[in-house]
Amino acid sequence: MNQQDLFIVLEGIDGTGKSTQAQLLADWFRSRGREVVSGREPTDGPWGRQIRATAATGRLPPEEELELFLRDRRQHVQEVIAPALAAGKVVILDRYYFSTMAYQGCRGFDPGEIRRRNEAFAPPPDLLLILDLDVDTALSRIGGRGDIANEFEKRDSLAKCREIFLSLAGEPFARIVPTDPGPEAVQARLREIVASSEIPAAKSGE
Numbered sequence: 001m002n003q004q005d006l007f008i009v010l011e012g013i014d015g016t017g018k019s020t021q022a023q024l025l026a027d028w029f030r031s032r033g034r035e036v037v038s039g040r041e042p043t044d045g046p047w048g049r050q051i052r053a054t055a056a057t058g059r060l061p062p063e064e065e066l067e068l069f070l071r072d073r074r075q076h077v078q079e080v081i082a083p084a085l086a087a088g089k090v091v092i093l094d095r096y097y098f099s100t101m102a103y104q105g106c107r108g109f110d111p112g113e114i115r116r117r118n119e120a121f122a123p124p125p126d127l128l129l130i131l132d133l134d135v136d137t138a139l140s141r142i143g144g145r146g147d148i149a150n151e152f153e154k155r156d157s158l159a160k161c162r163e164i165f166l167s168l169a170g171e172p173f174a175r176i177v178p179t180d181p182g183p184e185a186v187q188a189r190l191r192e193i194v195a196s197s198e199i200p201a202a203k204s205g206e
Helices: 018-031 046-057 062-086 097-105 111-119 135-144 155-170 183-195
Strands: 006-011 036-040 090-094 127-132 174-178
Touching: 006 018, 006 097, 018 036, 018 090, 018 127, 018 183, 036 062, 046 062, 062 090, 062 097, 062 111, 097 111, 097 155, 127 155, 127 183, 135 155, 155 174, 174 183
Parallel strands: 006 090, 006 127, 036 090, 127 174
Antiparallel strands: none
8 A cells, every 4th residue: 555645435224333333444544543533414514514404403494405415525525625635645535426416326327427427526435335224224323323314314215225326336436334244343444444445556647
């Protein structure tokens, strides 16, 4: 593993353990001497906070919600992601524009069009790790941690979101990682993927 910049995104429906796995992966990179910038979307910036608030209060009209995601992500790219990659760091994100494709796709938007709008300003990752779990198990995990499924997590919506995430399996930079084996096994698989030649040797355009 060389010291060039590396952009990794973890995706999947809620309940798959993305946040835990992203943190463990970041710690692993740091133990190997890499400088890591970890992040999540929606961010804690002004647009991201508005989005997070709607998970409890009720979703905004589709166009308004999508615009908030685009504004939040544009700021994130400009202020955090692009500078970190330019400095040769590892960037690890818990959710990115693939989640927008999934969750806004469930509201009637064309996921492909959402992707095009995002990739006009947001760099694609070197590696997309899609953590997969069946919806019923995901909902039981959400309930098991004391949470109530919010407006983004209702069963039918999650099932559609999962389908959109799985449709990305054919992308050369995407890997589907089942999370049934448990957190330790999942983390071992993620490290195996990262450490292997499965990461594309060059970024698109290079």
